[in-house]
Amino acid sequence: MGAVEGRPLEERELVRRARRGDEHAFEELVRIHQETAFRVAYLIAGSEAEDAVQEGVLKAWRALRRFRPEAPFRPWLLRIVANEARNRRRSMGRRAALALRAEREDVSGGAAPSPETTVVAAEERTRLLEALDALPDDSRLALACRYLLELDEAETAAALGVRRGTVKSRVSRALDRLRESYD
Amino acid sequence: MTELERELRALRVDWPRTPDVASRLELRPRRRLLVPALVVAAIVAVAAAFAVPQSRSAILRLFHLPGVTVERVGTLPAAEERPLAAGLGDKIDDARARALLGGPFLPAAHGTLYKRDGIVSTLLRGPVLLSEFGAPEFLKKFATSNVEWVEVAPNVQGLWIAGAPHVVFFPGASPRLAGNVLVFATGTRTFRLEGHGLTRDDALATARELLGTSAG
Numbered sequence: 310m311g312a313v314e315g316r317p318l319e320e321r322e323l324v325r326r327a328r329r330g331d332e333h334a335f336e337e338l339v340r341i342h343q344e345t346a347f348r349v350a351y352l353i354a355g356s357e358a359e360d361a362v363q364e365g366v367l368k369a370w371r372a373l374r375r376f377r378p379e380a381p382f383r384p385w386l387l388r389i390v391a392n393e394a395r396n397r398r399r400s401m402g403r404r405a406a407l408a409l410r411a412e413r414e415d416v417s418g419g420a421a422p423s424p425e426t427t428v429v430a431a432e433e434r435t436r437l438l439e440a441l442d443a444l445p446d447d448s449r450l451a452l453a454c455r456y457l458l459e460l461d462e463a464e465t466a467a468a469l470g471v472r473r474g475t476v477k478s479r480v481s482r483a484l485d486r487l488r489e490s491y492d
Numbered sequence: 493m494t495e496l497e498r499e500l501r502a503l504r505v506d507w508p509r510t511p512d513v514a515s516r517l518e519l520r521p522r523r524r525l526l527v528p529a530l531v532v533a534a535i536v537a538v539a540a541a542f543a544v545p546q547s548r549s550a551i552l553r554l555f556h557l558p559g560v561t562v563e564r565v566g567t568l569p570a571a572e573e574r575p576l577a578a579g580l581g582d583k584i585d586d587a588r589a590r591a592l593l594g595g596p597f598l599p600a601a602h603g604t605l606y607k608r609d610g611i612v613s614t615l616l617r618g619p620v621l622l623s624e625f626g627a628p629e630f631l632k633k634f635a636t637s638n639v640e641w642v643e644v645a646p647n648v649q650g651l652w653i654a655g656a657p658h659v660v661f662f663p664g665a666s667p668r669l670a671g672n673v674l675v676f677a678t679g680t681r682t683f684r685l686e687g688h689g690l691t692r693d694d695a696l697a698t699a700r701e702l703l704g705t706s707a708g
Binding site for chain 1: 494496497499500501502503504505506507508510511512513514515573574575577578579582
């Protein structure tokens with residue numbers, strides 16, 4: 310899997326160039342990570358996510374000289390964007406999070422399950438998402454980062470604005486809460 | 493991994509479309525946030541509360557357009573550098589823009605429209621930020637060392653602000669550093685064009701196209 314193996318090296322090169330002031334290299338870095346950054350911001354700040362990402366990215370550009378080039382770029386960017394999103398949520402003075410909706414199931418092609426099975430599965434997914442949405446913000450964000458966005462511990466810590474060592478316990482507590490309301 | 497964790501990981505969420513932030517970045521050489529420039533620009537809803545810049549020095553000169561006041565000052569208030577596209581507000585459709593502006597947004601062929609209070613904005617190529625609002629609803633303030641009256645069209649005067657960054661206050665948004673700006677007003681509408689690379693000639697050409705659309 311050359312593309313997978315090559316990506317970190319390519320990213321390091323982009324970071325190196327961006328730190329020297331190469332705007333195109335920085336734009337490419339943003340392009341690679343903007344979807345994850347936007348979704349993290351959306352989980353925190355809802356409709357303010359787009360502005361939060363734009364401002365966070367600009368702050369990252371200004372702070373790039375302080376970034377350690379040997380460190381992974383995505384957690385660093387996510388921390389800045391998540392902070393920006395939290396600031397915006399605070400200034401909004403209300404819960405900004407919007408309800409997550411399940412993607413519509415595409416049952417075309419392949420060995421499609423029976424209609425009854427599909428309906429039951431869709432209902433279960435909707436119920437699970439509703440239970441997730443009903444959790445306190447910190448728990449919801451921890452689980453969404455870890456399982457919906459599949460972020461690793463360092464990235465989840467960055468999104469939550471906590472130390473890496475705190476992620477496990479927070480995710481564990483959030484899972485317990487979810488289990489209580491979902492089961 | 494527990495069954496619940498597996499179920500969570502298998503969820504497929506209908507996320508909103510990710511905006512292409514990378515393509516819209518306006519990156520310039522990194523620099524200090526506060527620059528010793530001499531312009532303060534403000535667009536303020538009359539009814540809206542806003543923070544008057546406390547560090548503003550003595551006003552050196554005033555310029556007026558319908559719905560607009562330009563103040564020339566000696567020192568800029570604190571402001572952030574932000575992308576043009578940041579803080580424009582909610583996306584709206586043409587009908588909503590028409591209702592807010594009392595007529596169609598100009599030009600008729602335009603990109604996504606955004607609304608913050610009564611200001612309707614879109615991004616033109618460049619990028620150039622075009623904002624429009626009904627003059628009676630707004631008071632607009634500037635202060636600068638480099639403001640010049642320009643004739644946009646017969647009986648349409650404008651103000652061209654360039655040469656140094658200035659600070660703009662939009663309703664409901666924190667102040668930000670702004671690039672070159674042309675602002676002008678017709679009887680019922682005030683237009684504002686802003687771009688870091690915007691030249692006087694290009695701004696006037698765009699303004700005249702807008703007015704031509706309006707006349708047509």
